[in-house]
Amino acid sequence: EIVLTQSPATLSLSPGERATLSCRASQSVSSYLAWYQQKPGQAPRLLIYDASNRATGIPARFSGSGSGTDFTLTISSLEPEDFAVYYCQQRSNWPAYTFGQGTKLEIK
Amino acid sequence: QVQLVQSGAEVKKPGASVKVSCKASGYTFTSYYMHWVRQAPGQGLEWMGIINPSGGSTSYAQKFQGRVTMTRDTSTSTVYMELSSLRSEDTAVYYCAREWLGATTEAFDIWGQGTMVTVSS
Numbered sequence: 001e002i003v004l005t006q007s008p009a010t011l012s013l014s015p016g017e018r019a020t021l022s023c024r025a026s027q028s029v030s031s032y033l034a035w036y037q038q039k040p041g042q043a044p045r046l047l048i049y050d051a052s053n054r055a056t057g058i059p060a061r062f063s064g065s066g067s068g069t070d071f072t073l074t075i076s077s078l079e080p081e082d083f084a085v086y087y088c089q090q091r092s093n094w095p096a097y098t099f100g101q102g103t104k105l106e107i108k
Numbered sequence: 109q110v111q112l113v114q115s116g117a118e119v120k121k122p123g124a125s126v127k128v129s130c131k132a133s134g135y136t137f138t139s140y141y142m143h144w145v146r147q148a149p150g151q152g153l154e155w156m157g158i159i160n161p162s163g164g165s166t167s168y169a170q171k172f173q174g175r176v177t178m179t180r181d182t183s184t185s186t187v188y189m190e191l192s193s194l195r196s197e198d199t200a201v202y203y204c205a206r207e208w209l210g211a212t213t214e215a216f217d218i219w220g221q222g223t224m225v226t227v228s229s
Contacts, residue, residue, distance in 0.1 A: 031212060031213065032212075032213040033213075034213075034215040034216075036153075036216075038153075043203055043205075043219035043220065043221060043222055044153065044203075044205075044216070044219055045219075046215050046216060046217050049208075049210040049211075049213065049214075049215040050210045050211050050212050050213050050215075053210060053211060055215070055217065056217075087152065087153055089153075089215070089216075091213060091214055094214065095141070095158045095167045096155065096167070096169065097143070097155040098155060099145075099152055099153040099154070099155065100152070101152045102152045102153075
């Protein structure tokens with residue numbers, strides 16, 4: 001089973017700052033990676049698919065990059081509503097999926 | 109609009125079964141695979157399995173093999189997830205999620221609101 005490891009576990013930043021979240025796979029997942037945002041009491045929301053494509057309605061400040069085993073989600077300038085938990089997800093062995101353990105982005 | 113609406117919260121005793129429903133609307137039900145994902149309190153997301161609403165075929169995570177059954181009713185555009193032999197560790201929010209095909213791979217673009225299942229004696 002492919003394991004996704006996200007880092008850091010918690011990231012403390014201020015509005016306006018740049019956020020860089022990492023997701024590392026235990027073996028190559030090509031570009032079969034997605035990112036989700038989850039706020040307390042809500043279902044996850046798709047942000048990025050195919051490692052670097054923004055989902056419908058997602059602001060341009062969110063961007064994804066990477067391929068193979070190393071992936072990054074970048075938020076260029078944090079807005080107050082961006083503080084949440086972020087998960088990466090892979091499906092290189094469809095139909096099975098796995099998620100990373102999440103990164104909590106909190107207000108400093 | 110496209111949405112998935114799940115059934116309400118459940119409280120079950122250890123050893124019992126629970127069946128959660130997920131009703132789809134706003135799109136062609138049989139055109140998209142559906143997944144179930146759960147989240148224990150304060151924990152991350154855990155994939156449970158997939159169902160093809162068109163033919164009804166399923167595939168389950170190894171962890172849940174033998175305990176989970178996913179079914180669908182095309183007449184009502186509803187998928188179901190039944191988990192048996194419940195234990196306290198099954199206490200979680202259960203989500204259904206639609207699988208969508210992007211440029212080269214799939215992702216979960218629409219999620220239900222979640223159903224809290226509490227297992228307690």
